[in-house]
Amino acid sequence: xxxxxxxxxxxxxxxxxxxxxxxxxxxxxxxxxxxxxxxxxxxxxxxxxxxxxxxxxxxxxxxxxxxxxxxxxxxxxxxxxxxxxxxxxxxxxxxxxxxxxxxxxxxxxxxxxxxxxxxxxxxxxxxxxxxxxxxxxxxxxxxxxxxxxxxxxxxxxxxxxxxxxxxxxxxxxxxxxxxxxxxxxxxxxxxxxxxxxxxxxxxxxxxxxxxxxxxxxxxxxxxxxxxxxxxxxxxxxxxxxxxxxxxxxxxxxxxxxxxxxxxxxxxxxxxxxxxxxxxxxxxxxxxxxxxxxxxxxxxxxxxxxxxxxxxxxxxxxxxxxxxxxxxxx
Amino acid sequence: xxxxxxxxxxxxxxxxxxxxxxxxxxxxxxxxxxxxxxxxxxxxxxxxxxxxxxxxxxxxxxxxxxxxxxxxxxxxxxxxxxxxxxxxxxxxxxxxxxxxxxxxxxxxxxxxxxxxxxxxxxxxxxxxxxxxxxxxxxxxxxxxxxxxxxxxxxxxxxxxxxxxxxxxxxxxxxxxxxxxxxxxxxxxxxxxxxxxxxxxxxxxxxxxxxxxxxxxxxxxxxxxxxxxxxxxxxxxxxxxxxxxxxxxxxxxxxxxxxxxxxxxxxxxxxxxxxxxxxxxxxxxxxxxxxxxxxxxxxxxxxxxx
Numbered sequence: 001x002x003x004x005x006x007x008x009x010x011x012x013x014x015x016x017x018x019x020x021x022x023x024x025x026x027x028x029x030x031x032x033x034x035x036x037x038x039x040x041x042x043x044x045x046x047x048x049x050x051x052x053x054x055x056x057x058x059x060x061x062x063x064x065x066x067x068x069x070x071x072x073x074x075x076x077x078x079x080x081x082x083x084x085x086x087x088x089x090x091x092x093x094x095x096x097x098x099x100x101x102x103x104x105x106x107x108x109x110x111x112x113x114x115x116x117x118x119x120x121x122x123x124x125x126x127x128x129x130x131x132x133x134x135x136x137x138x139x140x141x142x143x144x145x146x147x148x149x150x151x152x153x154x155x156x157x158x159x160x161x162x163x164x165x166x167x168x169x170x171x172x173x174x175x176x177x178x179x180x181x182x183x184x185x186x187x188x189x190x191x192x193x194x195x196x197x198x199x200x201x202x203x204x205x206x207x208x209x210x211x212x213x214x215x216x217x218x219x220x221x222x223x224x225x226x227x228x229x230x231x232x233x234x235x236x237x238x239x240x241x242x243x244x245x246x247x248x249x250x251x252x253x254x255x256x257x258x259x260x261x262x263x264x265x266x267x268x269x270x271x272x273x274x275x276x277x278x279x280x281x282x283x284x285x286x287x288x289x290x291x292x293x294x295x296x297x298x299x300x301x302x303x304x305x306x307x308x309x310x311x312x313x314x315x316x317x318x319x320x321x322x323x324x325x326x327x328x329x
Numbered sequence: 330x331x332x333x334x335x336x337x338x339x340x341x342x343x344x345x346x347x348x349x350x351x352x353x354x355x356x357x358x359x360x361x362x363x364x365x366x367x368x369x370x371x372x373x374x375x376x377x378x379x380x381x382x383x384x385x386x387x388x389x390x391x392x393x394x395x396x397x398x399x400x401x402x403x404x405x406x407x408x409x410x411x412x413x414x415x416x417x418x419x420x421x422x423x424x425x426x427x428x429x430x431x432x433x434x435x436x437x438x439x440x441x442x443x444x445x446x447x448x449x450x451x452x453x454x455x456x457x458x459x460x461x462x463x464x465x466x467x468x469x470x471x472x473x474x475x476x477x478x479x480x481x482x483x484x485x486x487x488x489x490x491x492x493x494x495x496x497x498x499x500x501x502x503x504x505x506x507x508x509x510x511x512x513x514x515x516x517x518x519x520x521x522x523x524x525x526x527x528x529x530x531x532x533x534x535x536x537x538x539x540x541x542x543x544x545x546x547x548x549x550x551x552x553x554x555x556x557x558x559x560x561x562x563x564x565x566x567x568x569x570x571x572x573x574x575x576x577x578x579x580x581x582x583x584x585x586x587x588x589x590x591x592x593x594x595x596x597x598x599x600x601x602x603x604x605x606x607x608x609x610x611x612x613x614x615x616x617x618x619x620x621x622x623x624x625x626x627x628x629x630x631x632x633x634x
Contacts, residue, residue, distance in 0.1 A: 055443055057384075106623045111382035111443055115573060116622045122570075123615045244451060251444065284458030284562070291451030298444045299434035 009175060009258070013168045020157040029156040033228065035269040036163035037221055041242065042249030042261035043170040044217030049247060050256035051174075051183065052210040053190030057114040058121030059218050059246040061099065064128065064237030066092040066219030067226040071140040072133060081151035085223045092219020093212050100211030104204050109193070118243070125238035139233025142226065151227050159228050166224060167262065170217050175258050177213075186210055190256075218246060241287065248290055252297050254306025263305050268293065353482035354599050360488035362595015363495040364550055368568050369575040369587040370499065371546035377582025378519040378539040381439065384446040385426075387569030388453035389544055393419055393551035394560040395457060401468050401555070408468070409490070412552035416545050423544025428537040458562040465561040473556050491553035498549055499588050502542070506584070515539055519582065567614065571598075574618040 020029060041063055049055045070088035073079035079087070103116050128134040146152045153159060177183040185206045188196035197203050226232045236242075245268065250256075253264025271293065272286045279285055301308050368390060375383050393415060400411035426449070435441040475486040506512040517525040518535045526532050550568075558564075575594050579586025594617075601613050 053440070055440060057447065102623055108622065110439055112622060114384075114443055114447075115382065116619060119570065119615050119619050119622070123619070126615070240451075244447075247444075282459055283463070284455035287455035288452050288459060291448045291455065294448030294451070295430070295434055295445050298441050298448070302436060302441065 006175070009168075009171055012259070012262075013164065013171070016164055017161065020160055026156050029160050031269065031273060033156065033160045033163050035266045036160070036167050036262075037224055037228070038245050038249050038269060039262040039265035040163070040167050040170055040224070041218050041221035041246045042253075042265055043167070043174060044214045044219075044221065045246040046214075046250040046255065046257075046261050047174060047177065047217065048207075048210050048214035050250050050260065051177065051186045051190065052207060052214075054109065054207060054211070055114050055247070056117040056214075056243075057247070058117030058119070058243050059214075060238045060240065060243040061117065061121040061124050062092040062096055062215040062218040063222035063225070063242045063246070064121075064124055064232075064234075065095045066222030067232045067237045068128065068134055068140070068222075070223040071142060071226045071232050074142060075140055076133075080149070081227065082149075085151060085220075085227065088223035089216050089220045092222065093216035095219075096215020097208065097212045100208045100215075104207045104211075121238050121240075121243055125234050128238055129234035134234065137234075139231060139236075140226075142230040144230065152230070163224060163228075166220055170220075171258060171262070173213070173217075178258060182206070182209065187256075244287070244290060244294075248294055250304070252293060252304055254304035257304075257306045260304055260306050267305065349481075350603070353484075354603050355596055356479070356482050356484060357488070358596035358599030359592055360484065360492050360595070361599065362592040363492040364554055364591075365568065365571050365575055365595055366588045366591025367495045367498060367546055367550040367553070369572040369579070369591050370502065370584060371543035371550075372569070372572050373576045373579070373582055373584065373587040374502075374546070375540055375543040376576065378515055379427075379442075379536055381442045381446070382573070383540075383543070384443065385449040385453065386543075386547070386572065387565035388450040388457075389419070389423070389565070390547045390551060390568055391457060391560070391562060391565035392453055393548045394555055394558075394564060395461065396548070397552045397555040398466060398468060398560050401470075407470075408552040408555045412549055415548040415552060419548035420541040420545040422541075424537045424541035426544070427540035428533065431540070432533060432536060454562055454565075461562060463561060463563075465559045467559045468555055470556050485557060487553075487556040494549065494553055498546065499584065502546075502584060505542075511535075511538055570618055571614055574614070574621050577618075577621050 016032075019032065023029060041059065044062070045056060045059050066088040068088075069091040070081075070084045073084040073087055074081055099117065099120050103113055108116055130136055134140065142152075144152070146154050148158070177186070185196065185201045188199070188201055189203055189206055193203055196206075222237065225236075245265075248268055249264035250261040251264065252268055253262065254260035268290065271289055275286055275289045297304060303310070368386070372383060372386050375381065375386075396415055396418075397408050397411050400406040400415065401408060404411075406414075430449070431442060431445050434445045472486055476483040477486055477489055504512075506516060514525065514530045514535050515538065517528070517530060518532055518539075522532060525535070571594060572591075575587055575590035578594070579588075579590030597617075598614070605613065
């Protein structure tokens with residue numbers, strides 16, 4: 001997947017952008033919109049976890065901060081929805097920078113980093129479930145105002161396009177990172193932190209920058225979530241479900257690849273819907289499927305779908321080689 | 330949480346400083362700290378040998394509590410009797426999980442082990458949620474509210490029993506690690522994996538044995554908890570975060586550290602409950618956890634995380 005051409009990204013996005021022109025079923029559009037949302041959140045995780053090797057188990061902290069900021073600014077302070085959306089992303093990035101600074105300054109990595117991010121998400125969840133500002137246990141309901149100026153729409157298609165635009169931006173950012181000096185530093189930190197430091201990479205700043213970008217993307221997902229569903233509470237915003245989907249999408253799709261989170265999100269969500277179809281909408285069942293998926297992918301396809309595709313290509317070209325040789329011999 | 334502290338919150342602070350309230354609070358803290366210590370013991374044992382943090386620890390504790398609960402409801406077994414059966418059962422479960430799931434799935438990479446144990450935690454916790462819904466269940470045993478009079482304080486009998494059993498388990502664990510061949514192999518692998526392997530020790534077997542011992546600790550903890558505590562699909566998480574705090578505080582991999590750290594955290598929590606009230610108690614655990622991680626672990630993570 002290295003050196004993925006811009007053309008392939010543009011082609012995929014253009015194809016996806018045409019979907020609402022042919023599909024009018026709101027069920028299908030809703031499914032795709034949610035998959036795009038998870039792709040966005042997962043792309044955020046991928047920047048830090050996939051490229052930087054810092055596995056966060058608490059990306060809900062950023063998703064929820066974005067969602068709550070967007071909702072609170074609109075309902076309590078009368079801020080315009082678009083401005084609220086932008087401020088939500090900025091707030092999420094700030095949360096990422098602060099948590100990152102604390103964690104990386106203390107030298108936390110590996111399991112410790114996973115633990116501390118998990119703990120931050122839980123602290124935020126408990127605070128949001130008691131603080132009056134976040135609507136405590138009741139949550140926040142956005143006022144219905146179906147105007148584009150309020151970032152609310154009559155039909156599903158505009159939401160789909162906005163989600164797609166966000167995913168497109170995240171894909172281009174990640175591709176730009178992949179081709180930049182910063183991206184090379186980030187991968188160096190992932191592969192061997194001590195070696196990277198010895199070569200003069202400022203490990204702390206690289207990790208902090210990655211975490212800020214990562215948090216901003218995931219926060220954008222939270223902002224979009226609240227505009228789309230018009231409701232948020234502490235469990236939805238900061239609950240473990242989103243932390244798990246955030247890491248599951250890139251891991252299933254192919255960790256540390258540009259398209260991994262998008263591929264993974266579609267597959268994960270499809271499997272989730274399939275479970276609901278087969279077994280009914282029982283609490284916990286979708287997460288049982290996701291958890292099993294995580295174990296199975298790590299066990300049998302550690303590089304995700306992208307890795308499987310790569311292996312298959314390699315095997316096909318290897319299978320063709322002997323035939324060619326025989327033909328020549 | 331200090332039972333004595335609960336209804337005292339809101340009274341004047343002068344009253345709270347009197348020894349007749351402080352001493353029972355401290356004793357109660359020691360009792361609940363003992364259970365924390367046992368959960369932490371399992372965690373620290375696994376960390377000390379496998380150098381991984383087992384994210385499935387909480388979910389396994391929850392599973393053990395459900396097992397103890399239904400052993401009583403369906404089979405009529407007293408939790409203390411059920412412990413005799415559940416401990417070997419969970420030992421086998423832990424052994425199998427490490428040997429046949431975590432070990433092979435992780436391909437020897439720390440990042441993968443993290444993900445696999447997280448995946449297992451999600452599966453176990455949500456399978457329990459699916460099977461038993463989010464309902465909170467309690468056993469109403471007739472001895473649950475018995476107390477012993479120590480002269481300075483009344484202590485619930487099940488907590489005193491729990492304290493005694495934890496001390497006993499810690500002693501037995503020390504003896505196993507110190508005297509048996511398996512224990513020696515475990516210590517050898519913890520100190521120097523490659524050397525142990527060269528000396529003919531089956532490292533994968535030792536890993537699985539350690540994981541089994543750690544999981545067996547959870548079965549005992551569950552049976553000690555269930556007479557006075559409730560069970561629901563998320564109950565293990567709170568305990569495990571406390572256990573993580575203890576393990577980081579007491580030093581990763583140290584049995585004595587886990588024991589002392591557990592008792593210390595129990596007392597701190599009990600006193601916090603007394604002075605700050607119940608609602609802040611839960612958040613106090615997390616905040617303490619984050620602070621301990623940020624300020625205590627910098628010296629530890631250098632080794633291997």
